[in-house]
Amino acid sequence: MITALITGALLYSNNKFALETVVINDWLYVGNAKIEGKYLKKATPLNKSDFLKLRGRNADPAAFNGTRFWVSTGVKVEINDKKDPTPYWLISSRKAKLLASKLN
Numbered sequence: 340m341i342t343a344l345i346t347g348a349l350l351y352s353n354n355k356f357a358l359e360t361v362v363i364n365d366w367l368y369v370g371n372a373k374i375e376g377k378y379l380k381k382a383t384p385l386n387k388s389d390f391l392k393l394r395g396r397n398a399d400p401a402a403f404n405g406t407r408f409w410v411s412t413g414v415k416v417e418i419n420d421k422k423d424p425t426p427y428w429l430i431s432s433r434k435a436k437l438l439a440s441k442l443n
Contacts, residue, residue, distance in 0.1 A: 358407050360430055362441050367416070369405035369430050380419040382442035384435035387411045399426050406431040414439045 361368045365376035385393060390413045394406055403425050406413060410431035417427045432438045 358405060358431065360405070360432060360438065362438075367428075367442065369403075369428065372403060372405065372428075374418070374428070376442075378418055378420040378423070379442055380417040382414050382416045382439040384439040385413050385415055386435075390429075390431075390435075393429055398429075402426055403428040405429065414442070416442060 358370050359368070362376075367374050367376065367379065390411060393413075393415060394404070398404075401424055406429055410433055412433065412435045413429060413431040414435050415427050415429055418425050430438070
């Protein structure tokens with residue numbers, strides 16, 4: 340009984356805290372955020388070292404941060420929208436190269 344409760348709680352928390360990243364019909368969705376593909380300038384896959392720097396000391400406070408601390412790689416997506424001051428989206432992804440290739 341207790342094992343079933345713990346398993347259920349773990350499955351629930353995994354789904355609740357997962358950050359879903361999807362590209363559909365030229366739109367990028369990260370969690371509840373979305374942006375149209377025409378505003379995406381360049382997507383760069385980041386290795387662990389570069390990703391951690393961009394999440395930390397090299398971070399731009401105006402950037403969108405769609406990351407989870409337990410994922411150590413990601414993608415930097417530069418934004419090209421004159422009406423939006425957000426310079427880039429930082430997205431955690433275990434498949435950073437694949438995601439970047441889909442966005443470029």
